[in-house]
Amino acid sequence: MTTPRRLVPAPTARLTFREMTADDLDDMAALLGDPAVMAYYPAPKSRAEAGEWIARMQRRYAEDGHGLWIIETRDGEFLGDCGLTWQSVNGAPVLEVGYHVRADRQRRGYATEAARACVELVRREFAPTLLTAIIHPENEASRGVAEKLGMTHIDDDHAHPWIVRTVMGMRVEPTAA
Numbered sequence: 001m002t003t004p005r006r007l008v009p010a011p012t013a014r015l016t017f018r019e020m021t022a023d024d025l026d027d028m029a030a031l032l033g034d035p036a037v038m039a040y041y042p043a044p045k046s047r048a049e050a051g052e053w054i055a056r057m058q059r060r061y062a063e064d065g066h067g068l069w070i071i072e073t074r075d076g077e078f079l080g081d082c083g084l085t086w087q088s089v090n091g092a093p094v095l096e097v098g099y100h101v102r103a104d105r106q107r108r109g110y111a112t113e114a115a116r117a118c119v120e121l122v123r124r125e126f127a128p129t130l131l132t133a134i135i136h137p138e139n140e141a142s143r144g145v146a147e148k149l150g151m152t153h154i155d156d157d158h159a160h161p162w163i164v165r166t167v168m169g170m171r172v173e174p175t176a177a
Contacts, residue, residue, distance in 0.1 A: 004065030040136035
């Protein structure tokens with residue numbers, strides 16, 4: 001089995017992307033432990049769970065070539081994570097763009113800007129393909145990001161153990177030559 005090429009989105013006007021490392025534990029524990037950021041999850045994550053999150057992303061980079069990446073401002077300020085992961089919708093695998101931004105930096109367009117960079121990566125590396133965002137049905141801000149990307153409601157995921165999730169999606173086509 002060959003190791004996939006490791007991918008990272010191109011920097012944007014305000015953001016850079018990089019793989020998570022163990023050195024990100026303090027920032028990721030603060031992000032994933034924040035009740036405001038995790039309002040649509042069963043519960044905020046503990047420091048140990050944040051460490052497991054980082055380890056899971058590191059496995060995804062190695063196995064898939066992508067995962068959730070750290071997003072930072074151009075001057076290195078930690079903002080959150082955003083990236084591409086394989087998820088399951090009603091038992092079928094789908095490529096998802098996911099994003100979490102620090103509560104004190106939300107509503108500034110960072111999630112949309114980061115997610116658009118991920119769409120461009122999908123366009124270059126995976127298109128044509130379906131790209132999804134799997135969202136808690138009450139998370140209007142996350143749905144708004146998905147809609148700004150061009151996604152529409154395509155399904156409801158009934159396979160999750162604690163909620164029926166809204167599946168937003170769009171077909172990503174390669175850039176015309």
